[in-house]
Amino acid sequence: MPEEHRNIYKTARRDAGYTQEAAAEMIAVSVESLRAYENGYRIPPNDIVERMAHYYHTPQLAYQHLQETNSLILQIVPQLQERSVLEMAVRMYLRLSQFQQAHSVERLMAMAEDGRIDDQERPEFEAIMDDLREIIQSGLELDVYA
Template sequence: MPEEYRNIYKTARKTRGYTQESAAERLNISISSLQAYETGARIPSNDVVELMVICYDNQALAYQHLRESSALMNRVVPKLEPRSVLEIAVRIHNRIKELENKGGLDRLMAIAENNVIDDDERPEFYAIVAEVREIVRSGLELDVYCASDFMPV
């Protein structure tokens, strides 16, 4: 099986350098439970995954778990791509500047002023929302894929 299709829980554990035995002990679960998660026989609860995220120091595991186990997550949270901190910072900067240069923030305030989005404003409002979602997406990528690299230990 190609590396990118390996089980996310197993990949996170191995990336951290833990054996199944040491990981199970740190997570306070049985080795057989960990094996079941890592073979896909069972899906770990969100509480167990939260412990894995902390133990393995792998924020991306939380995102991957929720993405694979929750249809609602897939509908609400955009698909994230692992990017470098530089690439994400540039994307955020460029998208905010573009929104500002197109007058999107001022238009959003004008649309919101009467607390009603009328039919004439709706297409422009949706276009602004789409641009803001891209900024939010990049912010999430920064948090999920880069934040732990810069947090003090």
């Protein structure tokens, strides 16, 4: 079966080197439940996925699970891409440097001084927020995939 169509729970377990029996015992579910999750018959609850991610040493499993089971995540959390650690670190550094060089914190503080963002400030505020979202995305990629 092509990699992109494999079950994320099964892939994570196999990559961690566990049998279904060993994994089921470790995450405190029945083998039948684990099979149902891995065959796509049932969606595991978040607490089970949290244990899987912990014991399989795959924090990206939690992100993948939320992405596949909750459409709201993309409204809050940016789409993450797996990259090399070097690429993620460089992207993070460059985005932070650009943010600092543009004096974005100072500009944001000047806008926020009166406690509101007015219509004139809105375009600049949105541009700063776009930059912050890229910084957050870079940090999350580093956290999830490193």
